[in-house]
Amino acid sequence: MNDQSFFDLAMKVIARQSTDAERADLESLVAAQPELKAEWERLQADTRLAKEVLPLTAAAESTAGEFPAYARGRLQTKVRQTLGRPETERKPAAANWWKWVLALATPVALVALLLVPMFSRPGTPVIQVAMLDSAGAIRGADTNETLLLQQQWPETTMQNFEKPGDLDAWEQNWPAGNKPAVKVIYDRAAGEIRVLGRWEGKPLQKTFLVERDLASALRQAEAFIREQGKH
């Protein structure tokens, strides 16, 4: 019996497609020849591996199915916490200005950015506020949330973003000089408010989860910012 014939017989037995006579043939061959016994055992191991690897390989190559939007916020938070913010690419201002013009002209960019000093005394910070709505705005709820943010910081005009990359660029863009500055970011999908900034040369960062309602979380964020001024 040649190699291929032995292999075919072994496959039939492994797949339980053999007759009793074929199984008996295999048993007698294996019993009589130690090298065939070893090969028979190896074929069983190879088969076991094939049965594990083949479905996993097929599943890993699958192209069907759509990423669920609800997972986006959680995953974006993970990216920020693990990898941090991407470094802003330093490009000449002339190359970037038109992007801002386009962004402002776009219907989804709801409001322009304003820099407004929040407190009257010297050394108090510039507050910038933005909302990231990467899942797409749900009208109504979105409007209410915008209103809450504006009520919390009435002298600041809020910036709205749909793309995390646009928000990243905004986060890297700080006012010139050493004046204290704070950015407040409401990430709708992640359900969190991030406060980051610089105050008297020290970095400032804290995240507030929107657990019960947005208004409470915003009050906590504002209290945190005020607290920095007392130190």
Next chain:
Amino acid sequence: MNVPDLKALQRGDGDAWEEAWRWLWPAAFGVAQMKLQPFLPGDVEDVAIEALEELVDKVRAVKAVEELKPLVASIAHHRAVSRLREHFAAKRGAGKTASLDALQNDPERPWEPASDELALASLEQMELAALLREAQAELKPEQRAILGDFFLHGLSYEQIAAKHGVAVGTVGVYLKRGLDAMRRLGARHPKLLKELEAFLR
């Protein structure tokens, strides 16, 4: 769907990750579904999301974007196996995990998996990801199709020959070459080989 930019992912670029998640989701979901659907169908999506989340931790160790799908598949595989182990341990009420091997073909536990998934679970995630890449490289699509028809779908040589329009003798040749490739894969991963040898004893 575009292949994501690995460098942008490693920098933490949110837009690149959005693209990557859409690209990787079918692999993560497909593997989780394959392992969990019969026993824990409600956990499939959770495990796929967890796999994407864990990938963020590992992305800086990745050298080429082609490694991402096998890696997320291996993460999903291991997470799914862990869930199954926890689930069956809890079901037995002992509050401890147990080898799925011990559960194999136990007539008293018809609701537990007749486990064919144990050798791969012994590999570390990165090693399993490497093995998947090697399997993809070693096995041509037609080889994989014929191996799948025989080992997974239970078709006979004759049925496979008719399905693929080849001679019956050719089916055996394809199977032999396919299993030779499996043997080479096993040989490159000593831990896996040890596991397979233990299975024979």
